[in-house]
Amino acid sequence: MLSGEGPPWAETVRGLARRVLGPVAESVRFAARDGDGREYAYEAAGGVLAISATDGVSASVALHHYLRERCGTSVGWDTVLPLALTSLPDAPPRQGAARVREGYYFNFCTFSYTMPYWDWADWEREIDWMALHGITMPLAVTGHEAALHAAYTAIGLDDRRIRSFLGGPGYLPFQFMGCLDGFAGPLSSSWIESHRELGARILDRERAFGMTPVLPAFTGHVPSELASTGRAGRRLWQGFETWVLDPADPLYEPIGAEIARAQIKLFGTDHLYAADPFIEMIPIDADPAFPGAVAAATLAGLQAADPDAVWLMQAWPFSYQREFWSEDRVNAFLDAIPDGRMIVADLWAEHDPLWGRFQEFSGKPWLWCALLNFGGRTDPGADLRGVPAGIDAALAAPSPPAGLGLSMEATRNNPVFFELVADQIWNEVPDLDAWLDAFVTQRYGARWTAELRAAWRGLLETVYDPRGLPILPQAFEGVITAAPSYERGPAELRADVAGLLWYRPQALATAWEQLIEVAERDPGLAAGPLGHDLVETGIAYLARVADRLCLDVLDSAGNPERVDRFLRVFEDLDRMLACRPEYTFRHWEAKAVSWAGDPDERAVLRDNARRIITVWGTSDSPLLDDYAGRHWAGLVGGYYRDRWELWARGLARALAGDPGAEAELRERLRERAELFLREGPDPAAPEPGDLAAESRRLLTAYAGSLAQPYEHDR
Known part of the structure; x- marks a missing residue:
C-alpha cells in the first residue's frame, strides 16, 4: 500500500541513485510503503522504475535487487560508478521482505585497519554500499575523540593532557576500547575538529537513510590521574598498560554519563551505544559477581545521560578468553542487564558461534556476525559453503538473532564472502553454487559469463x-x-x-x-x-x-x-x-x-x-x-x-x-x-x-x- 505523502528518505535515496546510475536515475520514483518490518516493492515499465518501501534502506535494497535481477549488475566496493546503463528495462511487480530486522556493520578495529584516513568521498561511497546491502545498524566511531575531549575538559583535564591520553589517530579505536592510551601520538587539535565535522556528516547521512548508528560509550578506561584518585586497577593488553576504574568507584558512573552527554551534544543519539569493558583483558577482579557490577555501572552511566540507552556489546571476550568466561560468569554478567537494555553481537559466528553455548545469550537480543578478516590481511580465503548453513541454523534457534552483521577487522578483502553474508539479510541461499553463478554475472556483467x-x-x-x-x-x-x-x-x-x-x-x-x-x-x-x-x-x-x-x-x-x-x-x-x-x-x-x-x-x-x-x-x-x-x-x-x-x-x-x-x-x-x-x-x-x-x-x-x-x- 502506498501512502499519500512522499517519504522523508526519498531525496537521500535519490542521491544514491544518481551516484550509482548517473542520468538514468531521473527515471526512478520513490514512495512510502506501510509494513511492520522492512519491506519493498518495485515495478518497471516504459523506462520508469517505481519503488515503494518502508524505509530508506529498504528502498536502497530494492534498487540493488532490481539492478541485480533485471539488469544483471551489482554494486560492490570496487564497482566503477556510475554504471553504464542508458535505460531501465521493464520488470514485473516484485516484493521483498527482510529476514531479520537489522543489518549490523563494522568492528571497532575496522576504523583503524581500513578507514582511519578516509575523507567524505570515501565515506559517501561506503554509506551507499551499506544502504544497498541492507545495513541498518552501523557502528559509528569517527569523531568520538571530540566527545572524549569535551568530556575530560568538563571534568577538569587540560587540552594537552587529553590529547596525549588519546594518542595517535591511527590507533584511536583501540583507545576507545580501552586497550591502550597515549601511544603513537599526540593527537592534534586540527584532527579532533576535522573529524568531529566528518563524524557528524557521516551520522547525518546514515540517519537520512533511516539507519540507527551505534555510538561508542565509556568502558571504565581513564587517564592515570583519574585512576590515582579512586579505586582502579592496572591492566595489560599486548604489552600496553592502561587503568580502569572499579565499578564501585564514585567516578565510574559520572564519567560514563559525562562522555555520553558530550557525545549526544555533538552528534545526537539513536540510543544505541557500544562498549566493551573487557574485550581482550581479564576483569581486574576475579569475583564471579564482578562483571555484573561492571555491567550495572556502565548502564547506569549511560542512562543518566540517556534514559532510553541500549548497550551493544561484542561477545568476543567470551570466545577469546573462554577459560575465564565460564557459563556462570557470562550469565552473571548478562543477568545484570535488563533484556531490553542490551544487544549482544556474536562477533565470530561463522567460526566460533557462541549463541548455542550461552542459550542465545539468556534472552538478550543478539546479532549473528561474520568476522573472517583479522588486521586487513590480504590472502583470499573463506568457508563459503559453511555460511548459509550457519545462518539458517541461527535463524531456526528458539530465540533467533535480531540481525545479521559484518564485523570484519578490515574491509576490501574477500568481497565474495561479505556479499554472501549481507545478501542473507534479505534472501535465503539454499544453493551456494547457483548463488555464486549469479554473483559472478552480476559482478562482471554477462559478456564473459562462462569463462x-x-x-x-x-x-x-x-x-x-x-x-x-x-x-x-x-x-x-x-x-x-x-x-x-x-x-x-x-x-x-x-x-x-x-x-x-x-x-x-x-x-x-x-x-x-x-x-x-x-x-x-x-x-x-x-x-x-x-x-x-x-x-x-x-x-x-x-x-x-x-x-x-x-x-x-x-x-x-x-x-x-x-x-x-x-x-x-x-x-x-x-x-x-x-x-x-x-x-x-x-x-x-x-x-x-x-x-x-x-x-x-x-x-x-x-x-x-x-x-x-x-x-x-x-x-x-x-x-x-x-x-x-x-x-x-x-x-x-x-x-x-x-x-x-x-x-x-x-x-x-x-x-x-x-x-x-x-x-x-x-x-x-x-x-x-x-x-x-x-x-x-x-x-x-x-x-x-x-x-x-x-x-x-x-x-x-x-x-x-x-x-x-x-x-x-x-
Whole structure:
C-alpha cells in the first residue's frame, strides 16, 4: 500500500541513485510503503522504475535487487560508478521482505585497519554500499575523540593532557576500547575538529537513510590521574598498560554519563551505544559477581545521560578468553542487564558461534556476525559453503538473532564472502553454487559469463573451501608477511607451509589463468572488480610459491641461487600489486598525510600509517608484529623481501648450531623495522603497469612451482 505523502528518505535515496546510475536515475520514483518490518516493492515499465518501501534502506535494497535481477549488475566496493546503463528495462511487480530486522556493520578495529584516513568521498561511497546491502545498524566511531575531549575538559583535564591520553589517530579505536592510551601520538587539535565535522556528516547521512548508528560509550578506561584518585586497577593488553576504574568507584558512573552527554551534544543519539569493558583483558577482579557490577555501572552511566540507552556489546571476550568466561560468569554478567537494555553481537559466528553455548545469550537480543578478516590481511580465503548453513541454523534457534552483521577487522578483502553474508539479510541461499553463478554475472556483467564462472568454480574448489580448517587471528599466514626466525625448525615450517595448501595447486593456477584470459580480451573490465579479484588470486598463488621456495632455501642451507629465486618472488609480486592503487603502501600513506596540518602532524600520521601494518607497537616487541601484514607494493618487494634476505644470510650459521644467530637476526630485523618507520618504503617502488600483462608474466614464470610433495588430491 502506498501512502499519500512522499517519504522523508526519498531525496537521500535519490542521491544514491544518481551516484550509482548517473542520468538514468531521473527515471526512478520513490514512495512510502506501510509494513511492520522492512519491506519493498518495485515495478518497471516504459523506462520508469517505481519503488515503494518502508524505509530508506529498504528502498536502497530494492534498487540493488532490481539492478541485480533485471539488469544483471551489482554494486560492490570496487564497482566503477556510475554504471553504464542508458535505460531501465521493464520488470514485473516484485516484493521483498527482510529476514531479520537489522543489518549490523563494522568492528571497532575496522576504523583503524581500513578507514582511519578516509575523507567524505570515501565515506559517501561506503554509506551507499551499506544502504544497498541492507545495513541498518552501523557502528559509528569517527569523531568520538571530540566527545572524549569535551568530556575530560568538563571534568577538569587540560587540552594537552587529553590529547596525549588519546594518542595517535591511527590507533584511536583501540583507545576507545580501552586497550591502550597515549601511544603513537599526540593527537592534534586540527584532527579532533576535522573529524568531529566528518563524524557528524557521516551520522547525518546514515540517519537520512533511516539507519540507527551505534555510538561508542565509556568502558571504565581513564587517564592515570583519574585512576590515582579512586579505586582502579592496572591492566595489560599486548604489552600496553592502561587503568580502569572499579565499578564501585564514585567516578565510574559520572564519567560514563559525562562522555555520553558530550557525545549526544555533538552528534545526537539513536540510543544505541557500544562498549566493551573487557574485550581482550581479564576483569581486574576475579569475583564471579564482578562483571555484573561492571555491567550495572556502565548502564547506569549511560542512562543518566540517556534514559532510553541500549548497550551493544561484542561477545568476543567470551570466545577469546573462554577459560575465564565460564557459563556462570557470562550469565552473571548478562543477568545484570535488563533484556531490553542490551544487544549482544556474536562477533565470530561463522567460526566460533557462541549463541548455542550461552542459550542465545539468556534472552538478550543478539546479532549473528561474520568476522573472517583479522588486521586487513590480504590472502583470499573463506568457508563459503559453511555460511548459509550457519545462518539458517541461527535463524531456526528458539530465540533467533535480531540481525545479521559484518564485523570484519578490515574491509576490501574477500568481497565474495561479505556479499554472501549481507545478501542473507534479505534472501535465503539454499544453493551456494547457483548463488555464486549469479554473483559472478552480476559482478562482471554477462559478456564473459562462462569463462568467469569456470574461474570461480576453481576458486570455490580451492581457497574458498577450507573444509573446516580455521582462519584464526594468530594463524600462520605464509612466509611473505611472517617475521623470519630460525626458531621455527625445518619440520615445523614444512608443516605450516603444507597446512596452507589444502587444495590442488593446479586448480588455483587454472582459475587464475581463466581470469587473466578475460582481462586480456576485455581490458576495460580489469579496471573494476575483475582487477581486484585478479590480484587476490595472484596473491593466493604466489604466496604459496614463496612458501615452497623458502623451504628450498632451507633444504639447501642457503644456496645463493635458491635464495635469489626465492627473493625474486617478492620483487615480481610487488610489480603486480603496483598495478592497483589499493594494493600499494604509497596509497595508504598518502591518505594518512592528506590530513596533516603541519610538519609535526605529518610526522605522526606517517608514523601511524607505517607502524600499524608492520611492528604495530614498538619495534622491540613481538606481540603484534606483522598482525596487520599486507601484500602491498612497497612492502612485499622492500620491507618483507629485505627481512627474508637477512634471514637467508645467516641461515648457514643457524643450521650449524651457532647460538648467536637468532639474536643477531632479531637485532637486524629490529633495525630494518626502525628504518622503515623513519624512511618508509623505497621511493623507487615500481610504477603501475598493465595488470593483465603482469599477471600473465607471473603465471608463465611460476605455474609449475607447486609440484610434489605439496600437490595432492583430497
